[in-house]
Amino acid sequence: MQVQGTIALVTGANGGIGQYYxxxxxAAGATRIYAGARHPESLKNIAATDPDRIIPIPLDITDEALVKAAVEAYSDVNLLINNAGVGFNQRLVAEINFDKVRSEIEVNYLGMLRMCLAFAPVLKANGGGAIVNMLTILAKVNFPLNASYCASKAAALLATQGIRAELASQKTLVVGVMPGTVDTGMSKDFPPPKVAPEEVVRAALQAVIDGVEDVYPGEQAQEMQAQLLQDPKAVEKWMSGILAS
Ligand SMILES: NC(=O)c1ccc[n+]([C@@H]2O[C@H](COP(=O)([O-])OP(=O)(O)OC[C@H]3O[C@@H](n4cnc5c(N)ncnc54)[C@H](OP(=O)(O)O)[C@@H]3O)[C@@H](O)[C@H]2O)c1
Known part of the structure; x- marks a missing residue:
């Protein structure tokens, strides 16, 4: 599917990766970009650069009523980018805070799922279109210092596969994007290497154009994916070794 001429909706559009989306x-020639944010006024400056194309919209993906309102108001969408996410860098046993666990599940899993379900009929009506879900390579192996976030993204990865299977008959491409560490505020406490957010976006949009379902932007994610295919247990052990060191 071409990105040129699409009507896109991006969640978490004011965030580190969202702004690059x-x-x-x-740059790819989308006709209109609905830029979803919990506080759309935060997008005032970027919208002012291209007011005919960039439309800030109020969107909290945990809020059923706001999601419903968005579907009704923006029924021309044919490219849904589920980018919004939260991560609290918490371990599971040592420092568990269930409010934070719930928030990660509410946003990263249920929020993403809610958006997919809500917009599936719209995408169908608009010829199939595409969904891009921002996951992480840590959806495939747990990083114990950020274990709770990984678990929420693992749920999102498996949901992405299920949604992909169900929406195949309506010709909706469902792309899962699995970078390693991305250079944004979310990962400010993480050590390098970090992939640039613009590289993540470039790879994700290219996947939409090429019809690729699983994307691993950056060397870190690509290497980890290769190791996971070769010896997943070794990768798990290596990750748990970081906790011990
Ligand atoms: N940074 C990384 O290392 C990395 C790696 C792999 C994957 N990812 C994923 O990439 C995506 C974007 O992350 P980022 O690095 O750009 O993080 P970020 O800068 O913290 O941005 C996160 C965005 O999500 C929004 N958001 C949070 N809760 C929301 C909700 N309930 N409804 C709607 N929007 C909500 C935030 O809005 P507010 O400004 O209102 O909080 C913000 O715009 C996330 O899904 C993240 O898990 C990030």
Whole structure:
């Protein structure tokens, strides 16, 4: 599917990667970009650069009523980018805070799922279109210092596969994007290497164009994916070794 001429909706559009999605979609020639944010006024400046194309919209993906309102108002969408996410860098046993666990599940899993379900009929009506879900390579192996986040993203990865299977008959491409550490505020306490957010967006939009379902932007994710295919237990052990060191 071409990105040029699409009507896109991006969640978490004011975030580190979200802003690059807006720019990437602009550069690729999207006709309109609904930029979803809990506080759309935070997108005032970027929208002012291209007011005919960038439309900030109020969207909290944990809020059923706001999601429903978005579906009704933006029924022309044919490219849904589920980018919004939260991560609290918490371990599971040592420092568990169930409010934070719930929040990660509410946003990263249930919020993403809610958006997919809500927009599936819209995408169908608009010819199938595509969904891009922002996952992480840590959906495939747990990083114990961030274990709770990994678990929520693992749920999102498996949901992505299920949604992909169900929406195949309506010709909706469902892309899962699995970078390693991305250079944004979310990972400010993480050590390098970090992939640039613009590279993540470039790879994700190219996957939409090429019809690729699983994307691993950056060397870190690609290497880890190769190791996971070769010896998943060794990768798990290596990750748990980081906790011990
Ligand atoms: N950074 C990384 O290392 C990395 C690696 C792999 C995958 N990812 C994933 O990439 C995506 C974007 O992350 P990022 O690095 O750009 O993080 P970020 O800068 O913290 O941005 C996260 C965005 O999600 C929004 N958000 C949070 N809860 C929301 C909700 N309930 N409804 C709607 N929007 C909500 C935030 O809005 P507010 O400004 O209102 O909080 C913000 O716009 C996330 O799904 C993340 O898990 C990130």
């Amino acid at each position: 807006i720019q990437g979609l602009q």
